[in-house]
Amino acid sequence: MYKILTINPGSTSTKIAFFRDNDKILEKTYQHSTEELSAFNRIIDQSEFRWKFIEDFLQEINKVPDAVVGRGGVLKPLPGGVWKVNLKMEDDIIQGNVQAEHASNLGPILARKASEKFNIPAFIVDPVSTDELDDIARVTGFPDIERKSKTHALNVKAQSRRYARETEKPIEELNLIVVHMGGGLTVNLVKGGKIRDVLDTRVDGPISPESAGSVDIPQIIDIAYSGKYSKEDLKKFWFGKGGLVAILGTNSVKDIMERISTGDKQAEFYTKAMVYTIVKSIGALATTARGNINAIILTGGVTHSKVITDWIKEYAESIAPVFVYPGSIEMEAMAESAIMALNEEVEAKEYK
Amino acid sequence: MRILVINPGNVSTKISLYTNEREEWKETIEYDVNTIKKFSSPMDQLTMRLQDIKKILKTHDLSNVDAVVGRGGLFKPLLSGVYRVNNSMIEDIKNGKMTGKHMSNIGAILAKEIGDSFDVPSFIVDPVSVDEFEDVARISGIPEIERVALQHTLNIRRTARLGAKKLGVNFENANFVVAHLGSGISVCPLKNGKIIDANNAIQEGPFSPERAGGVPANTLVDICFSGKYEKKWIKKRLVGQGGFVAYLGTNDLRKVEEKINAGDKKSKLVFDAMIYQIAKEIGGMATVLEGEVDAILLTGGLAYSKMLIDNLVERISFIGPIFIFPGENEMESLAEGALRVLTGKEKEKEYV
Numbered sequence: 005m006y007k008i009l010t011i012n013p014g015s016t017s018t019k020i021a022f023f024r025d026n027d028k029i030l031e032k033t034y035q036h037s038t039e040e041l042s043a044f045n046r047i048i049d050q051s052e053f054r055w056k057f058i059e060d061f062l063q064e065i066n067k068v069p070d071a072v073v074g075r076g077g078v079l080k081p082l083p084g085g086v087w088k089v090n091l092k093m094e095d096d097i098i099q100g101n102v103q104a105e106h107a108s109n110l111g112p113i114l115a116r117k118a119s120e121k122f123n124i125p126a127f128i129v130d131p132v133s134t135d136e137l138d139d140i141a142r143v144t145g146f147p148d149i150e151r152k153s154k155t156h157a158l159n160v161k162a163q164s165r166r167y168a169r170e171t172e173k174p175i176e177e178l179n180l181i182v183v184h185m186g187g188g189l190t191v192n193l194v195k196g197g198k199i200r201d202v203l204d205t206r207v208d209g210p211i212s213p214e215s216a217g218s219v220d221i222p223q224i225i226d227i228a229y230s231g232k233y234s235k236e237d238l239k240k241f242w243f244g245k246g247g248l249v250a251i252l253g254t255n256s257v258k259d260i261m262e263r264i265s266t267g268d269k270q271a272e273f274y275t276k277a278m279v280y281t282i283v284k285s286i287g288a289l290a291t292t293a294r295g296n297i298n299a300i301i302l303t304g305g306v307t308h309s310k311v312i313t314d315w316i317k318e319y320a321e322s323i324a325p326v327f328v329y330p331g332s333i334e335m336e337a338m339a340e341s342a343i344m345a346l347n348e349e350v351e352a353k354e355y356k
Numbered sequence: 357m358r359i360l361v362i363n364p365g366n367v368s369t370k371i372s373l374y375t376n377e378r379e380e381w382k383e384t385i386e387y388d389v390n391t392i393k394k395f396s397s398p399m400d401q402l403t404m405r406l407q408d409i410k411k412i413l414k415t416h417d418l419s420n421v422d423a424v425v426g427r428g429g430l431f432k433p434l435l436s437g438v439y440r441v442n443n444s445m446i447e448d449i450k451n452g453k454m455t456g457k458h459m460s461n462i463g464a465i466l467a468k469e470i471g472d473s474f475d476v477p478s479f480i481v482d483p484v485s486v487d488e489f490e491d492v493a494r495i496s497g498i499p500e501i502e503r504v505a506l507q508h509t510l511n512i513r514r515t516a517r518l519g520a521k522k523l524g525v526n527f528e529n530a531n532f533v534v535a536h537l538g539s540g541i542s543v544c545p546l547k548n549g550k551i552i553d554a555n556n557a558i559q560e561g562p563f564s565p566e567r568a569g570g571v572p573a574n575t576l577v578d579i580c581f582s583g584k585y586e587k588k589w590i591k592k593r594l595v596g597q598g599g600f601v602a603y604l605g606t607n608d609l610r611k612v613e614e615k616i617n618a619g620d621k622k623s624k625l626v627f628d629a630m631i632y633q634i635a636k637e638i639g640g641m642a643t644v645l646e647g648e649v650d651a652i653l654l655t656g657g658l659a660y661s662k663m664l665i666d667n668l669v670e671r672i673s674f675i676g677p678i679f680i681f682p683g684e685n686e687m688e689s690l691a692e693g694a695l696r697v698l699t700g701k702e703k704e705k706e707y708v
Contacts, residue, residue, distance in 0.1 A: 139625060140625065140628050140629050140632045141629075141632070142629075143625065143626060143629035143632075144563065144568065144569075144571045144572065145562075145563020145564070145567060145568030145569045145571060145594075145598045145599040145602070145630075145633075146563075146568040146571040146576075146593060146594065146598055146602065147602045147603055148579060148593075149571050149572055149575050149576065149579070151572060205497070206574060207572045207573075207574050207575065208570065208571075208572040208573060208574070211495070211496070211497040212497075215497065216496065216497025216498045216573070216574075217496075217497045218497075218560060218570055218572075218573055219496045219497060219498050219501050219573045220496060220501050220503060220504065220556070220559040220560065221558070221559050221560070221568070221569075221570060221571060221573065221576065221594060222558060222559060222591065222594070222595075223500075223501045223559070224498075224501065224573050224576065224577065225576070225580060225587060225590055225591060225594075227500065227501075228576075228577055228580035228581065229580060229587045235577065235578075235581035238577050238581075239574065239577060241497065241498050242573075242574040246497045246498055247497040250497070250498065250499050251499055273491070273492070274495065276492055277492045277495035280492045280493065280495075280644070281497075283643045283644070284640035284641070284643055284644060285640065286643060287639040287640045287641070287642055287643025287644075288636035288637065288639045288640040288643075289636070289639070290639050290643075290674075291635040291636055291638065291639035291671050291672055291675075292632065292635070292636065292671075294670065294671055294673075294674060295672075295673075295674025295675065296674075318646065319643050319644070319646050319647075320643065321647075322643070322646055322647020322648070323643065323647065
């Protein structure tokens with residue numbers, strides 16, 4: 005039996021959970037206000053502030069964990085799986101040798117603190133910067149730009165393993181399309197457990213509640229050079245201010261669903277337009293596995309809306325059976341992978 | 357029926373005489389690039405082009421011509437079909453009430469001038485600016501940007517007619533995905549004869565031998581603001597200097613194939629990546645038809661390449677039957693359109 009501590013720092017919260025094997029004993033979410041966080045220059049500077057909540061949590065649970073797992077950050081591109089948190093990883097994060105400053109980069113830092121406190125191993129699992137793309141998927145028609153992978157690897161891979169378990173098929177033999185619909189939105193081709201291509205709303209994928217996805221290239225160039233937008237303002241269309249929120253004024257799918265149910269035709273039309281781009285992405289990725297798709301899995305917070313998942317099914321069921329795995333199982337996924345590493349079912353990789 | 361076809365291109369004007377579906381003769385007036393460069397707009401070339409056409413026509417017996425058909429241009433958004441050239445069309449061309457500048461814009465004027473001189477009707481057929489998008493396809497994730505319907509309409513609709521004939525079904529009752537594979541690539545779903553979506557060969561979708569297609573927009577914004585590139589350079593790099601040209605220094609598919617056969621790995625990767633992207637676009641557009649695809653039709657100059665077709669077919673054959681109509685024959689497509697109207701098989705449309 006293993007006791008596992010999992011730490012998931014989000015942009016405005018820190019989620020902490022304690023597992024006894026795969027059973028979750030306690031989970032707490034500590035919210036942080038914008039004022040509290042605005043005191044810090046860099047996200048990395050928040051580590052002491054966030055650590056206090058972990059101390060509180062540990063006092064309450066009053067147990068010594070066998071291992072700690074932090075949410076893996078936007079590090080350099082890495083293969084997926086379990087990684088040991090080491091000094092080199094911490095240095096890279098502190099020195100900014102990462103692809104972006106992101107709250108999840110606190111995951112390895114906080115995990116390392118816990119590992120020092122209890123003298124236990126620390127891991128990260130399937131970081132956001134998991135990059136297992138096929139070479140062919142990296143090429144664009146513009147050599148200065150290479151397609152990269154930043155995706156909801158942790159949840160996407162965990163849901164893929166869940167599907168494999170439930171259907172009693174080896175994951176190595178499965179081709180799945182996993183659509184993670186949360187604040188972000190990624191459509192992932194998972195081939196033999198590896199994410200071989202991804203369409204991401206923050207780069208070139210579908211429209212999402214708060215991000216624009218792919219847009220008309222000549223028009224975006226004209227806008228970029230028009231002098232009407234600063235780079236920061238224009239980039240916001242992919243980070244919080246594009247997609248549904250730009251048109252409907254809210255990124256809350258719950259609110260949008262309420263508007264649709266009370267007859268708001270505009271809300272319905274634009275949500276359908278979003279779905280239209282999602283199903284096109286699903287159809288596109290199906291060809292990368294020559295149509296041999298075992299299942300399409302819809303996951304993430306947005307899947308709580310049956311209206312949206314039903315609309316997706318209308319189009320996508322012609323490709324493969326569609327399963328809805330609502331919510332996100334990040335904490336469970338971290339614990340599960342750590343246990344597999346402790347049992348030596350998977351290798352914990354050395355970050356270099 | 358005897359139909360005179362006039363097709364003004366960038367550096368040439370093609371003229372053919374058809375008796376029903378049979379081409380009697382064809383003449384091409386070639387222009388020197390430097391001569392053409394002196395003109396600032398297609399309209400300025402009208403007199404020159406018209407005089408040269410008239411010279412050619414004098415050398416042929418043109419008794420009993422029933423109609424003249426010209427290549428349609430970048431008009432305002434129009435429904436598909438055969439339009440009689442009328443005064444409001446001419447006015448819009450002369451006053452620049454068009455979607456863009458293109459040599460084909462004067463096709464209608466040339467047809468009318470010649471048609472009037474014989475006292476016969478003049479037509480245009482399926483211009484590039486045919487817009488039969490479903491509303492949901494118009495939405496992008498940035499409100500300022502609307503997805504625009506522009507595609508290789510003439511060849512795409514002709515190919516769909518050929519596909520319907522092959523399947524023994526009525527064109528208006530069939531669903532196809534048509535991929536026009538040329539120096540630009542258009543992939544369109546046709547639902548009951550209507551082009552309901554399109555990647556727009558310069559805005560989204562696969563790269564081509566000389567165009568970049570849909571590159572990651574968000575990353576492109578960084579490049580625009582980097583200060584390293586002029587807008588003009590970027591636009592050139594996207595259309596004309598993109599795709600194969602950017603990577604391999606040629607837009608000639610045969611040269612790329614020769615290099616692949618000689619074992620050049622880079623050529624192979626870029627070639628495969630283009631096909632990978634074409635397949636993805638076809639898969640996305642098939643999903644729009646909810647999987648009800650009677651056939652996938654591949655056309656355009658690149659469809660002559662066995663290497664390309666074999667590779668592509670392998671990726672998309674799960675979607676439905678595939679038919680290949682290599683090349684494109686604009687002259688024949690135009691003649692056939694006019695013939696359908698003259699023989700009462702199709703009603704002409706009025707341009708308003």
